[in-house]
């Protein structure tokens with residue numbers, strides 16, 4: 740009842756190239772599915788440099804920015820849009836801290852990574868950025884509006 744009064748959000752989740760290379764795609768998708776969020780879009784995608792730069796435009800001044808762009812464009816990523824009440828913050832919890840050595844065991848980075856520069860996954864950091872990033876990475880006709888038959892608690 741409480742949840743139904745809260746805002747349904749969307750978040751952009753991306754398995755980064757290292758996650759794809761290491762065969763972690765299924766494991767990562769599985770964690771979001773099992774948690775109970777709703778998948779709205781999914782694709783394996785070679786990110787062009789321009790899109791990587793737009794996605795990470797707020798980090799342009801950082802020393803690691805050029806390496807970050809090289810990393811994200813180094814091979815295909817798996818792009819996803821997930822929907823649910825509180826999905827943005829919850830996904831960040833499932834993902835764990837940016838530095839995988841600081842990430843708690845049980846989180847994706849805590850279980851599966853050791854380097855900040857190879858931290859396997861991205862998740863939007865606010866509901867506004869969730870909308871922005873889903874719009875940036877997906878065309879309108881790549882996003883499915885559907886109702887899961889057996890999960891009424893999603894709303």
Ligand code: RTP
Pocket residue numbers: 798803807836837855856857858860861862863864
């Ligand atoms: P994310 O959105 O991916 O969870 O990352 P974040 O906000 O926690 O961290 P942010 O500072 O926005 O960094 C985005 C991504 O840049 C790479 N990074 N490398 N010192 C470094 O080498 C460094 N710092 C950040 C990571 O891939 C990070 O996820």
